[in-house]
Amino acid sequence: MSTDAVGVVAASTAAAGVAAAGAVAAGAAGMALPVARIAPRPVPPARSARVTEILQAALRLLEDEGAQSLTMRRLGEVLGIRAPSLYKHLPGKPAVETALIETALWEIGDVLHRVVDASGPDDVVGRLLAEYRRYALGRPNLYRLTAVDPLGRTDLTPGLEDWSGEPFYRATGEPYLAQALWAAAHGTVLLELAGRFLPGSDLDRTWAALARAFTVR
Template sequence: MLAHLTPRAREIVVAARALVEESGPAALTMRALADSLGIKAPSLYKHFPDKSAVEAEVIAIGLLETAQALEAAEERHAHRRDTDAVVDGPEPPTLLAALGAAYRADALAHPYVYMLVTEGPLPRHALPEGLEYRAAAPLLRACGHDMDRARAVWAFAHGMVTLEIHGRFPPGADLAAAWRTGVRALEP
């Protein structure tokens, strides 16, 4: 993902990701980034025109990680389906449920990066070509290429994850049951 950047620019993006991961999107300022690297803030502008360019790189990494998590879930699901004939036991989750679980796990593992990626306009012009589609493709396939259903499923998953990250569910809420109910309602 970072191959198009110079080694110093890659170092800056890694440090920016670490700042976001540790303290949230608001913590990513050019001054804080420079401080974390032990340099003066103006030095950053030799590598990036502005903060939004750095953020776009961190967003691209977050989208790539989401794509990889969903692709891995899709692959595991396909493998389970191939072995279902020889395995006794509980019915494996549907592909949509497997994707939902992977999406949730990825978002909760990196909540601040998730927030940067999903809260606010997506800088499509600054992302690698095809990355947004790659992140959406497993869900689109699970929804039979029905774009409206895929958007509805993503909106459900995003809403659930966002509410969970922000602590908006009451104590003791059975989120696993809410996820199961939502996924069942949206199954193709």
Template structure:
């Protein structure tokens, strides 16, 4: 006798299917019923692995941030921030529909908390005060989330007539769509490098009274 489909379920399989569903249909499309349809099981079968839809979303979030690289802090806080920001953006760039999950915060998501702890620890070891370390982490996150959720270059129409006459400084904007990937990448690099440079003139330990 063939094993029932529910026996093939696992937490990882459900989580991976949820991420695929989010990638293909968007975050609002995810429900336990829809996820069960994708997996070919009844919704009740999912609850033996995840108590709630929120638990599934937490698992997806943990998966997304698990490979974000925080090892750069071993080579100093500047390198740490640069490596962290780049890998963070890459993780979200691969799954843009899931960006709202990351934007919603750490909550009790274990991998997310581990990432936050590694970043905060790296900044504290470099001499930044707890408050300033939090602010720096937040600034990088804002940059990453913004880059992942609102790509700049792709927002322009590729019809030159949109810009001629009325917008004389944007007459080359119709070309941006073709270069969207490069422009968005380079814009992010400019932003994160400028942020890090802006922090450099202030000695880390000068902020300990904050």
């Protein structure tokens, strides 16, 4: 995995195009897909160099050794310091997790917006799902982290989750269909990551069936 993902996210600026708000009210019927970007990309919070280092280490630790290895002591260890010293930089473990979740949301948002930009009405849904799947499979433990708890919305960068989910709206042109598609992708990824589909299943076909269901016919 790319170990400097946190740094990349913190550095990238990605001017998000803001589209005419009229597109929102247009409804689904006969609308051109994909819809243009609307929500502005939220600005990542400023972080000290040391904090960035810590989060990089945490991400690497999480992906390399699994969620149960992401402990404050182990995190300190890979950084060459003791666990209590981490509290000089971060308020606690939930803050580490929240920061990692934000990383995931930023990466997912960037990746999905980009693929929607590059797609036409016929293949948006399929390509969106493929990219969603590809991302989650590439960072399985990080993705799962985003799914565990009610996600302390409070200390999440405002607008981040909306912006990162917007590609689903852009792909469907209808907010509720967008939510359904997002949820479907989320569930399919989780089951695939957990290895819970019937053994021997050709998961490509499962994803294809999903794409077909959500493709306007």
